[in-house]
Each structure stands twice: as C-alpha cells, then as structure tokens.
Amino acid sequence: MPLPTSPAPRRLLTTLAAATALLLSACAGMGPGKPASWAAPQPLVAPSSFTGVHGLAVDKQGRLLAGSVVGNAIWEVDRNTGAAKILVGGPDGQADDIAIAPNGAMAWTNYLQGSVRIRDNDQQPARVIASGLPGLNSLNFDPRNGKLYATQVFLGDALWELDPSGAQPPRLIAKDLGGLNGFEVGPDGMIYGPLWFKRSVVRVDPKDGAVSVISASFETPAAANLDGKGNVWVIDTATGELSKVALDSGARQTVARLSSALDNLAIAPDGTVYVSNMADNGIQAVNPATGAVRQLTRGALAVPGGIKVDGNSLWVADIFTLRKVDLGSGAVTDVKRMHAVDGDMEYPFAVGLGSKTMALSSWFTGTVQLIDRASGKTMAMLHGFKAPYDAIPMDDGSLLVAEIATGSITRASGANFVDRTPLASGLGGPVQMVLGPDGQLYVTEAAGSIQRIDPKTGAKTQVATGLALPEGLAFTPWGTLVVAEAAAGRLTELDLAANQRRTIAENLPIGLSAGPGLPPPYVPTGVAVGADGSIYLSADRNNGLYRIKPVR
Structure with missing residues (x-):
C-alpha cells in the first residue's frame, strides 16, 4: 500500500506508530521478562508435622508418641489438639516403631540404620542395643518381665530377642515368617501380630517361633494391638480398614473404614485407638465403641x-x-x-x-x-x-x-x-x-x-x-x-x-x-x-x- 504524501496523514501515522511502540513497551514490561x-x-x-508418620505408642505419662523414618525423629502429639513437637531429633530419633518398657523406658527401631535404641527416661541419652540388622521394623516388650523382641521386615524377614541392656547379642528366634510387622506381646507372653505378605494375623511363640493363625481374612495387614478384652485390633494398609478380631474364634468386625497406606496403631488406656497414615502424614483417633473417627493431625503433603x-x-x-x-x-x-x-x-x-x-x-x-x-x-x-x-x-x-x-x-x-x-x-x-x-x-x-x-x-x-x-x-x-x-x-x-x-x-x-x-x-x-x-x-x-x- 502506498504511503500518504500529505503532512496530516504522515503526522497521524507517526503518532500511531509512537503509540504502538509505547503499547508494546508496556506489554513487554507486563510479560515474563527478568524481574527486578x-x-x-x-x-x-x-x-505440617512429621515427614511421613509410622510407629505409635502411648507412654506411661499418657503421651502419644509418633515416629518418622524419613524425618529421623520421634514426635510428641497432644491427644486433644493434635499439636506436635519433636521429642527425639535426628538422626538418632529415626523410628519405624516405638515401644514402652514396663519400667517406662522407651525403645525404637532405626529402620534405615538397622539398629535399635533405648533410653531410660527423657533426661537420659539413648544407647544402641542392637545393630547390623537392616530393616528393623517393629518391636515390643513383654509386659511381665521386660523382655524385648524386634522384627526385620522388607529389608529382611526375621524375629529377634534383644537384650535391653545391650550386653548380650540378639537371639534369632525365627526367619522367613512372612513379614511380622507391627506386633504386641500379650499378657501370656505370646506375640500377636500381622504377617504382611501372608494376609494373616497370627500368634507367635517367642520360644521357638511357632506360628498359629488367628485370622487370614486380610489384604495387607500392617499392625495389630491387644485391647485386654479378648480382641486384637488390626489395620489393613491396602483397604484402609480398622478391624476387631476375637482371639478365641477369629471372628472379624470392621469398625472403621479409613484411607489406604495405614502404618501403625496404638490403644490408649481409655480405649481410644490411634492410627497412623504415612501417605496422609496424619493420625486419626477412633472410638472403639462407635467407630467414630476424629482427625487428630494431618498434612496435605x-x-x-x-x-x-x-x-x-x-x-x-x-x-x-x-x-x-x-x-x-x-x-x-x-x-x-x-x-x-x-x-x-x-x-x-x-x-x-x-x-x-x-x-x-x-x-x-x-x-x-x-x-x-x-x-x-x-x-x-x-x-x-x-x-x-x-x-x-x-x-x-x-x-x-x-x-x-x-x-x-x-x-x-x-x-x-x-x-x-x-x-x-x-x-x-x-x-x-x-x-x-x-x-x-x-x-x-x-x-x-x-x-x-x-x-x-x-x-x-x-x-x-x-x-x-x-x-x-x-x-x-x-x-x-x-x-x-x-x-x-x-x-x-x-x-x-x-x-x-x-x-x-x-x-x-x-x-x-x-x-x-x-x-x-x-x-x-x-x-x-x-x-x-x-x-x-x-x-x-x-x-x-x-x-x-x-x-x-
């Protein structure tokens, strides 16, 4: 198109060009240019608290304790408000499971470090009582005599008896059980827990490792705790179900339906069942009588x-x-x-x-x-x-x-x-x-x-x-x-x-x-x-x- 030759159109064109340049300049300043x-x-x-939450325990003081493997810490969680603070920091505090001894001492498994630590009280330093066992996962004390048992899962598959003083080497009880995960020792001295890879909840004799099945109705049972009333409470990490199983008959009742990726549970003296979920980075409190669920704490990530x-x-x-x-x-x-x-x-x-x-x-x-x-x-x-x-x-x-x-x-x-x-x-x-x-x-x-x-x-x-x-x-x-x-x-x-x-x-x-x-x-x-x-x-x-x- 030919350019205008008269002065007025040329001035108009020049004005339009200048305005266009200013507009482009302004738009450039608004775009993704390098910021000041x-x-x-x-x-x-x-x-949120934790960094993935796993093992749970209620200690002699009534405190709810929660362990984190990735986060290398044990946390104390307020059972009313869900407020959490670090009780044992890393790397010593790395905990896949936590157990409280009859005398109040606290022991925990350093899963990635392959060791077990114990401390007598909050004022005493922790000491290593077992090491060189990769995948140490769950542990619990015999409430009668303070004997301590621990299992390897995923990075191993074995049940051990540990000396709480650390003076004696671990005693191998049994191997290849099928992933004895979060377990508890009953008042009869027997071990009650889930076999992750065998879809079962079992009773294990700590003398020789003999196994008897209580219920084989689960998808992936992750942890089991006794309520002192003839039942064992079980979480299924795959289905997200919390169930109550009768010890005498194996009859199972699903009490609450939660999300998948459940990891552990603990039963407080008042009967409240606390359940941890590693994917939700959270802990839920379940009323055992009604199945009502209260989200105590949770992280979006x-x-x-x-x-x-x-x-x-x-x-x-x-x-x-x-x-x-x-x-x-x-x-x-x-x-x-x-x-x-x-x-x-x-x-x-x-x-x-x-x-x-x-x-x-x-x-x-x-x-x-x-x-x-x-x-x-x-x-x-x-x-x-x-x-x-x-x-x-x-x-x-x-x-x-x-x-x-x-x-x-x-x-x-x-x-x-x-x-x-x-x-x-x-x-x-x-x-x-x-x-x-x-x-x-x-x-x-x-x-x-x-x-x-x-x-x-x-x-x-x-x-x-x-x-x-x-x-x-x-x-x-x-x-x-x-x-x-x-x-x-x-x-x-x-x-x-x-x-x-x-x-x-x-x-x-x-x-x-x-x-x-x-x-x-x-x-x-x-x-x-x-x-x-x-x-x-x-x-x-x-x-x-x-x-x-x-x-x-």
Missing part, C-alpha cells in the same frame, strides 16, 4: 520431593503418593498411593515429564516407573538402576536416568528399556535434571556444580560451580536457571550467559539431614517455574510447598 526482585516465599500448600509444572497444575513426587496440586487454589489431589489395593508405586522421590509419559524415580528401591499421562496407568516398572535420583522420558522413546551411585546419566531404550548405556559418566553425584530451551540437558551435581550435557553425544560442559549441594533446578521464561542449594537453605538464579548469579530467597526449610550411610541429597528439593515466572519449591524440612512471585 522477588517477593517473599508464600506457602501454596501449608507445612507427606514428604514432597521432585516437582514439575504442567499447565495450571504441579506434579509432586510425595514418596508415599503421587499428587497433583492446583496452582490457583493450592488444592491437592491424590493420583496414586503406596500400598493401596491397586497401588503400584515404589516410594517415588522425583518426577520427570515427557510429552506422553511421566517418570517416577526412587533411589531407595532402584526403580523408575513410567506412567501414561493420558490414562494414568503404569506402562513399565523398571528395576536395577543404581540409586536413580531423576529420570526424563525423551521424545525419541528413550529414557534418561541420573544414577547417583555410578555418577552417570544412563540412556535406557529398546523393548522394555533393557538397552542401557551410559550417556555421560564421571559426574559428582547427579541429583536432578532439566532439559533447557537450547535442547541441552542440565544436571545438578551434589559435589556443587551444574553440568550441561549434549543428549545426543554426551559431551559435558561445566556451567556453574561453588554451589552448596545443588538439587532441584528449572529454567525461567527469560532464560535464567533457578537452582536450590539445599545445604545453604537458599534458592539462587543463575544467568549463564552473563556469568552472574543472585539470591532469590534464603533461610528456606530445605536440606533435610540424612541418617548415617544415606546419600547426602536424601530427599531432593524440587524446583519448578510457571509460565508467569513464579517459582515453586518443595520443602522437605516441613512438608510445605512454596510459591515465590517475581516483582516487576
């Missing part, structure tokens, strides 16, 4: 690890659950749960998104689980990886896996992903990965660096150093890289092109300490960035999920 600063972190999902933004939602690998969080409301939805009847997860610590699939990684079990994003169904459960901390499904159908135990990124491909070859090796503890806007793979190293890796050739380039245990990372819409420095409790923005960095937030509740023998990254801090530039951060020290908005 960051707002203070705000909880999108509120923090249990142990949040890796996270990924997906439109207006956020995927969260919550170790006991795969969850989805609405970015607008903060509402949390369960997608998959551990130990449910149809549950097929194995403690996911991280989540990676592909165009059609997602990958859940568990360094604890050495697995990567591939899930179809459209149907939510598991496509493959891949075992044999060496402590996989993260995985990304690629568009070519392959899978990239960060294996911290080998210091490598492995490419898995082919039928059932059996073809596994190293893409890059010699990494200083690969933790989390992200594909950059340039198509390159960026990997945090626990040793304090970030590597850029060509996903085609495996060529490595170190792009950042001097970081304090970097874990989760994500790119912003304006091209910078955000990384969580777990050891410093800090979130940092890296401008790789300009070789500049700035602190986004400090004093964050991240960097949960691991127990002895566990990898320092432990529960990886998840980082994700939304389309508007908001940063999302999972907090493994208080189970919260935070949003940090850009300020422009």
Whole structure:
C-alpha cells in the first residue's frame, strides 16, 4: 500500500506508530521478562508435622508418641489438639516403631540404620542395643518381665530377642515368617501380630517361633494391638480398614473404614485407638465403641520431593503418593498411593515429564516407573538402576536416568528399556535434571556444580560451580536457571550467559539431614517455574510447598 504524501496523514501515522511502540513497551514490561526482585516465599500448600508418620505408642505419662523414618525423629502429639513437637531429633530419633518398657523406658527401631535404641527416661541419652540388622521394623516388650523382641521386615524377614541392656547379642528366634510387622506381646507372653505378605494375623511363640493363625481374612495387614478384652485390633494398609478380631474364634468386625497406606496403631488406656497414615502424614483417633473417627493431625503433603509444572497444575513426587496440586487454589489431589489395593508405586522421590509419559524415580528401591499421562496407568516398572535420583522420558522413546551411585546419566531404550548405556559418566553425584530451551540437558551435581550435557553425544560442559549441594533446578521464561542449594537453605538464579548469579530467597526449610550411610541429597528439593515466572519449591524440612512471585 502506498504511503500518504500529505503532512496530516504522515503526522497521524507517526503518532500511531509512537503509540504502538509505547503499547508494546508496556506489554513487554507486563510479560515474563527478568524481574527486578522477588517477593517473599508464600506457602501454596501449608507445612505440617512429621515427614511421613509410622510407629505409635502411648507412654506411661499418657503421651502419644509418633515416629518418622524419613524425618529421623520421634514426635510428641497432644491427644486433644493434635499439636506436635519433636521429642527425639535426628538422626538418632529415626523410628519405624516405638515401644514402652514396663519400667517406662522407651525403645525404637532405626529402620534405615538397622539398629535399635533405648533410653531410660527423657533426661537420659539413648544407647544402641542392637545393630547390623537392616530393616528393623517393629518391636515390643513383654509386659511381665521386660523382655524385648524386634522384627526385620522388607529389608529382611526375621524375629529377634534383644537384650535391653545391650550386653548380650540378639537371639534369632525365627526367619522367613512372612513379614511380622507391627506386633504386641500379650499378657501370656505370646506375640500377636500381622504377617504382611501372608494376609494373616497370627500368634507367635517367642520360644521357638511357632506360628498359629488367628485370622487370614486380610489384604495387607500392617499392625495389630491387644485391647485386654479378648480382641486384637488390626489395620489393613491396602483397604484402609480398622478391624476387631476375637482371639478365641477369629471372628472379624470392621469398625472403621479409613484411607489406604495405614502404618501403625496404638490403644490408649481409655480405649481410644490411634492410627497412623504415612501417605496422609496424619493420625486419626477412633472410638472403639462407635467407630467414630476424629482427625487428630494431618498434612496435605507427606514428604514432597521432585516437582514439575504442567499447565495450571504441579506434579509432586510425595514418596508415599503421587499428587497433583492446583496452582490457583493450592488444592491437592491424590493420583496414586503406596500400598493401596491397586497401588503400584515404589516410594517415588522425583518426577520427570515427557510429552506422553511421566517418570517416577526412587533411589531407595532402584526403580523408575513410567506412567501414561493420558490414562494414568503404569506402562513399565523398571528395576536395577543404581540409586536413580531423576529420570526424563525423551521424545525419541528413550529414557534418561541420573544414577547417583555410578555418577552417570544412563540412556535406557529398546523393548522394555533393557538397552542401557551410559550417556555421560564421571559426574559428582547427579541429583536432578532439566532439559533447557537450547535442547541441552542440565544436571545438578551434589559435589556443587551444574553440568550441561549434549543428549545426543554426551559431551559435558561445566556451567556453574561453588554451589552448596545443588538439587532441584528449572529454567525461567527469560532464560535464567533457578537452582536450590539445599545445604545453604537458599534458592539462587543463575544467568549463564552473563556469568552472574543472585539470591532469590534464603533461610528456606530445605536440606533435610540424612541418617548415617544415606546419600547426602536424601530427599531432593524440587524446583519448578510457571509460565508467569513464579517459582515453586518443595520443602522437605516441613512438608510445605512454596510459591515465590517475581516483582516487576
């Protein structure tokens, strides 16, 4: 179209052009450009107590005690209000189960450490009375004489008698029982408990390990306690049922229907039955006469690890659950749960998104689980990886896996992903990965660096150093890289092109300490960035999920 030649139209065109330029400039300022600063972190999902809750006990003082394995602590919970505080901190306080001796002493199992600790009272230090038994799970005292028994489950399968003084070595009573989980010793000296893998509640003679079945009507019984009235109360972790079983006949009555992933129970002197749920990070109080349920305490998240933004939602690998969080409301939805009847997860610590699939990684079990994003169904459960901390499904159908135990990124491909070859090796503890806007793979190293890796050739380039245990990372819409420095409790923005960095937030509740023998990254801090530039951060020290908005 020819340009106008008269002065008036030309002035009008110039004015319109200037206005358009101003409008575009204003719009650019409103868009996801690099912000001047960051707002203070705000909880999108509120923090909670524990870090996954397991063993329960009511002590001689009437206190409700709750143990956390991942959180490495024993908590005291107010039986009226649900308010909780740490009684024994980590790593000594790691507890899968807690037992109270006739004299009031407290003993507990360090499940991941393979040991049992005991302390005489709150003023005395704890002492190790057994060690070298991986998977020490449940324990209980004989109320008549103070004898102490403990079992190995999942990482072993055995029943032991322990010397509470620690002077004598453990006595093996029986092996291969079928997973004798949360049990109790009765006034007759017999052991009453569930066999996790045999769907039964049984009576075990501690003299020789002889087993007699009381009831074989369960799906996955997790714990059993006696009420002193001729009944044993049982929780089924798969069905979420709390049942009362008559010891003489084996007749079973379902008293309350709860959620799956139940872990333990304790009966208070007043008869109230307290039940822990690891996925809900909560404890419920059940009236044994009416079945009425009161939620004593609960967390929306249990142990949040890796996270990924997906439109207006956020995927969260919550170790006991795969969850989805609405970015607008903060509402949390369960997608998959551990130990449910149809549950097929194995403690996911991280989540990676592909165009059609997602990958859940568990360094604890050495697995990567591939899930179809459209149907939510598991496509493959891949075992044999060496402590996989993260995985990304690629568009070519392959899978990239960060294996911290080998210091490598492995490419898995082919039928059932059996073809596994190293893409890059010699990494200083690969933790989390992200594909950059340039198509390159960026990997945090626990040793304090970030590597850029060509996903085609495996060529490595170190792009950042001097970081304090970097874990989760994500790119912003304006091209910078955000990384969580777990050891410093800090979130940092890296401008790789300009070789500049700035602190986004400090004093964050991240960097949960691991127990002895566990990898320092432990529960990886998840980082994700939304389309508007908001940063999302999972907090493994208080189970919260935070949003940090850009300020422009």
